[in-house]
Amino acid sequence: MLNVDEKIVGVLGATSMVGESLLPLLTQAGRQVRAYSRQVVNKSCENVVWRQLPPASSDSKPGLPISLLGGSKTVASAASGFSMDAPENIKYWLCVAPIWVLPEYLNFLEHHNARRIVVLSSTSRFTKTDSPDPEERIAAHRLADAEERIRVWAVSCGVEWVILRPTLIYGRGRDKNISEMARFICRFGFFPIFGPALGLRQPVHVADVAAACISALQTPGATNRDYNISGGETLTYKQMVCRTFAVLGRRPRLVKVPIGVFRFALACLRMLPRYQKWSVAMAERMNKDLVFNHEEATRDLGFKPRPLVLTAADVPSR
Template structure:
C-alpha cells in the first residue's frame, strides 16, 4: 500500500487541475485517472486511462482517493476502488442537489436526482466495505476561465456587451473559487473528523446576483449594462440563445433562480477542514481567454 499516494478521478477537470498542483506541491505522489489517454508528463504524477467497468486494470494498493468527476459516474468504478484497496474516498458533489430538486426544468431535476443518488450509492457502498467516505458540495464554482458559471457570464458579456436579468435579480450568491474547493478536498482526505460526513462549501462572500454579474463587467473593464426583462421575454430570449451550442444548457429556470437566495452555511467545513474561502474577487486569470 502506497502511503504517500493519492488516486485522483477527474484529474483533467477544473478542480482536478487545482488538486494536481496542491498534491504535488505537498509532496504527494498522484495516480491520476482520465477517460482519455493523457500524454502529459508531470513530476510525481502517473497518468492512467480509466477502463470500462468489468475490465481488468493494473491495481497496486492506493488507500486515499479523491473523485472530482461527476458523482453519479463513481458507482461504475467501485470495483476498481476495491481492487486498489481504497480506505478513504473524498467525493465532489454539488449543492445543486438541493437548489435544482424542484426546478421548473426537467433536465435540472434530473441532475439533482443524479447527485442525490450518487451520494447515496457512495454511502451504501463505503459503509458496506468499511471504507471512509467524505462528500463535499460546493456551490457556484469559478476560476481560471474554465467554469460553467462566472466564465459563461463573462463570455456572454464579451459577445453581446450586456447581460439580461429577470427583474431586480437580488437573490444571494456565494461563489467559491476552484482552488478553495481543491484545498477542502485535500483537507478532507487528512482530517479524522471528516470521516463519513458531508459538507457544504460556499464562498467567503455573500452578494446579490445582480452585483455578482456587475463584478464580472468590472473585471472585463466594461461599464455594467444590466437589462431587466420580464419572464416571458426571457423565455423567448433563451429559446433563441439555445440555437447556439454554447447556450444549449440555458433555461428559464436560471432566470427564476435569480430571485432566490442560494446560500449555504460552511461552518462545519471550517471546523473540520479548516476551510477558509476567499471573497469574490475576479483576477485576469479567472476570465476565459
C-alpha cells in the same frame, strides 16, 4: 513520515477544473499522484503518473462490492468491465469527476484497496429539487442518488468517506458560471437579468475547493461526513454580474428582460451549442437565495474561502 502506500493518492477526474487545481497542491504536499482521466493525457508532471480510466461496460453493476459478486476478482472484472491485472495499492482517493459516474467505478476502487475517499458533489442536489425544469430535477436526483450509493458501498466495504458539496464554483476560466457570464458579455456587450436579480449567492473559488478536498483527505476527524462548502462572501446575483463586467474592464450593462421575452430569446439562444443548457429556471433563480453555511467545514477542515475578487485568470482569455 508517510510510508509509500500513504503517499499515493488516486484522482478521478484529474483533467477537470478542480482536478487541475488539485494536482499541484498534492505534489507540493509530497504526495505521489495517480491521475485518472477518460481521455488519453500526454503530460509530463513531476510526481504525477497519468492513466486512462477504462469505461464501465453497459452491463456493469455499479455499487456492488466484490464480496457481493462472489468474492472473486474475475467475477468483478467481468461485471465492471475493468482489467483486474496487477492492481496498484492506492488507499486514498479524490473524486472530482461528476459524482454520478462514480458508482460505475466502485469495484475499480475496491480492487485498488481504497480505504478512504473524498467525493465532490454539489449543493444543486438541494437547490434544484423543486426546479420547474425537469432536466434540473433529474440532475438533483442523480446527485442525491449517487451520494447514497457511495455511502452504502463505503459502509459495506469498510471505506472511510467524505462528501463535499460546493456552491457555485468559479475560476481558471473553465467554469459554467462566471466564465459563461464573461463569454456572454464579451459576445453581446450586455447581460440579461430577470427582475431585480437580488437572489443571494456565495461563489467559491476552484482553488479553495481543491484545498478543501485535500484537507478532507488527510483529516482523520472528518470521517463519514458530508460538508457544504460555500464562498467567503455573500452577494446578490446582480452584484456578481457587475463584478464580472469589472474584471473584463467594461461598464456594467444589465438589461431587464420580461419573462415572456426571456423565453423567446432563450429559444433562439439555445440554437447555439454553448447555450443549449440554459433554461428559464436559471433566470427565475436570479431572485432566489442559494446560501449555505460552511461553519462545519471551517471547524473540521480549516476551510477559509476567499471573497469574490475576480482576476483575469478567473475568466476566459479574450
